[in-house]
Amino acid sequence: MPEQGFATVVAVDGPAAAGKTTTCLALARSFDLRYLESGRTYRIIAFEALQREIPVDNTGKITGLCDELITESRSESLLTSERYAPEKLRAAPVNVAVSTVAKIAEVRQRVTSLIRLWAGAQTRCVIEGRDIGTAIFPAATVKFYLTARPEIRAMRRVRQERAASYENVLNDVIRRDAADMSRTVSPLVAAEDAIRIDTSELSLVEVLSRMSSACRNRGLEINR
Numbered sequence: 001m002p003e004q005g006f007a008t009v010v011a012v013d014g015p016a017a018a019g020k021t022t023t024c025l026a027l028a029r030s031f032d033l034r035y036l037e038s039g040r041t042y043r044i045i046a047f048e049a050l051q052r053e054i055p056v057d058n059t060g061k062i063t064g065l066c067d068e069l070i071t072e073s074r075s076e077s078l079l080t081s082e083r084y085a086p087e088k089l090r091a092a093p094v095n096v097a098v099s100t101v102a103k104i105a106e107v108r109q110r111v112t113s114l115i116r117l118w119a120g121a122q123t124r125c126v127i128e129g130r131d132i133g134t135a136i137f138p139a140a141t142v143k144f145y146l147t148a149r150p151e152i153r154a155m156r157r158v159r160q161e162r163a164a165s166y167e168n169v170l171n172d173v174i175r176r177d178a179a180d181m182s183r184t185v186s187p188l189v190a191a192e193d194a195i196r197i198d199t200s201e202l203s204l205v206e207v208l209s210r211m212s213s214a215c216r217n218r219g220l221e222i223n224r
């Protein structure tokens with residue numbers, strides 16, 4: 001599907017726990033952008049598969065489940081469905097299952113179509129994920145690739161979710177990096193024209209300042 005007609009898309013990609021959500025929400029406020037967390041959709045599919053005891057590596061069944069969920073949520077779009085509490089979608093079993101679900105080409109095709117459809121209805125948006133600037137919107141207005149050393153990402157996540165143990169979070173981050181980067185379909189990689197920001201030694205304010213100036217340089221107007 002061509003990506004014609006999308007006024008402004010800010011693409012924010014990068015590995016797990018690189019600070020994409022925090023920075024996207026801040027950019028959304030500053031530049032009056034609609035925000036989409038694309039990983040949530042893969043999480044919903046993984047969560048439903050676990051609930052229904054469907055093996056997450058069964059391509060046919062998971063694709064069927066994906067179609068069913070899309071049909072069921074037609075009026076509100078699976079992407080933005082309010083039926084799922086964040087803590088359910090962020091539970092440890094979902095963290096493990098989601099990488100397998102996200103490897104399935106048929107599932108990625110469907111999620112890609114949903115995201116393009118959603119973005120087509122917005123004037124300006126910011127979308128976080130793994131393949132937004134590479135596969136979904138190669139002509140996005142601005143592309144960022146946020147990253148940080150795994151130990152730093154794990155530490156920040158533990159500070160956010162106090163119940164999590166550092167070792168478990170670090171192992172999950174490393175495992176998901178490997179899965180996201182090594183899959184055949186739309187692996188996690190920085191787009192050639194993405195602005196890469198290694199946030200390991202930067203404060204949130206510094207990261208946001210770099211992102212905001214890049215957005216302004218590309219013609220985005222600050223929200224007053």
Ligand code: DC
Nearest residue numbers: 038039040042098102129130131176
């Ligand atoms: O951003 P997140 O951690 O909630 O994403 C969950 C998983 O979904 C992540 O391990 C990889 C996958 N994902 C993806 O493959 N493509 C996207 N655009 C977003 C997420």
